[in-house]
Amino acid sequence: MTNENLSAEAERAIEEIEDKNVDFLRLQFTDILGTVKNVSVPADQAEKAFTEGIYFDGSSIEGFVRIQESDMRLKPDPETFAVLPWRNTEEHASARLICDVINTSTGEPFEGDPRYVLKQALERAEALGYTVNAAPEPEFFLFEEDEDGRATTETSDFGGYFDLAPKDLASDVRRDIIYGLESMDFEIEASHHEVAQGQHEINFEYDDALTTADNVSTFRTVVRAIAAQHDLHATFMPKPIPRINGSGMHTHISLFTENGENAFHDGDDEFDLSETAKQFIAGILEHAPALAAVTNPTVNSYKRLVPGYEAPVYVAWSDRNRSALIRKPAARVPAASRIEARFPDPSCNPYLAFAALIHAGLDGIERGLECDDPVRENIYDFDEEKREEYGIDTLPANLGQALDALEQDEVVQDALGEHVYPKFVEAKTQEYDEFRVDVSDWELDRYLEKF
Ligand code: GLU
Ligand code: MG
16 A cells, blocks of 8 residues: 655655664754754554654754744654664564654744754755755764773774774674674775774765764664673763873865766866865854864864864875865866864764854855965964964864853854753853862862862
8 A cells, every 4th residue: 555645765764664673763853052853653653654744842952942832843864764783683674764854833843943944054055055064073072881890991892093903803803893784875085093092983975964864873772782882882972091092083074066976176277176175165264163062062072173183183185295274185087175163072962063164064055255375384283373374263162162252253153043042051151160169079189188
């Protein structure tokens, strides 16, 4: 029996549900902070989910709605159907579907849904004639669990950059993570041990920015779930161990024209970058302090953005060095020309972070902003005088400064939209205030006996 209200993709998903013995569907979406939420429904509800959607109470989700307007509807995107690798046997499987959130009183997309916020950014790009591709490089640590199954900061290995077994004991775990991701249709490009002990990176193929944001969200869930099967805790916290490298989520971005050409490529340019790409870079550099509140949204994010650990601190771009905020990676073919924003970290909400980056870059294009020359020297080595001479600003030093910058930047505020912006600032200001009143171990070590 076919239901004429079902799209072709929805029908295909329903076939897969039957073929793969899926019993439960997890309908997923994220809150403003990027945490994945899910409502589980028996698989026989699939048709209803695709045609009518599933109702839920949005008042208990961070940053969603006020109590009196709490009814929300989840509308699953059938193209995101994927069987969960850690809940998959011959007879029983669970699958997930990523959903758009609909406001039941208007029937329109809910403005507070981060996926909608990103869709708005892509619409603006489209109005200017562009589609947006993105590829992230999420880094993470694998830590031992204690006897009670709680995360520690003991690393599970002592390997270093690109180390191989036997030092890189975690490569078995990484392999299982990759199998899991591949079973969910991820195309894995490379994986390696990162610089710090216990630190890893797995890169997946670029895609349109919406699919990539969905993928980041899925990636974090899969990495954590499969690490847990090995009794390890995977963390995307930006700086879990002081004084060694932290974890970034460098984000590669390119714009394509309607004819399928890479709008960032210009073979005649010294850096192979088009004027459009340079304006996009200039837009990101101009809005960087406010963007940081979104791309680096935790107190801990700013412990990573310090000199000396391959994370950017300075608002500049470069065609080669890693101390800059934006880098132009070498591209083998014109289609691969792109820019790499090096400041985002994996504690961000990928939908909001990509939306903010895209709006900032498009602002640069719309205003025809000019980009300074790239900085080729190691900016970590510059003193303040030299930075002033080059006109190089620094990123906010903490979440409080980033939130202040956000309150001054209408472009980034508009990127988040009227619903998300105030809720985001409220949640993050509270987080920063809680941190400010706390007294850390460092302070006790330093001052308790001294004064
Ligand atoms: N872990 C570094 C960071 O925090 C980046 C290392 C690399 O270049 O991959 O951004
Ligand atoms: Mg890396």
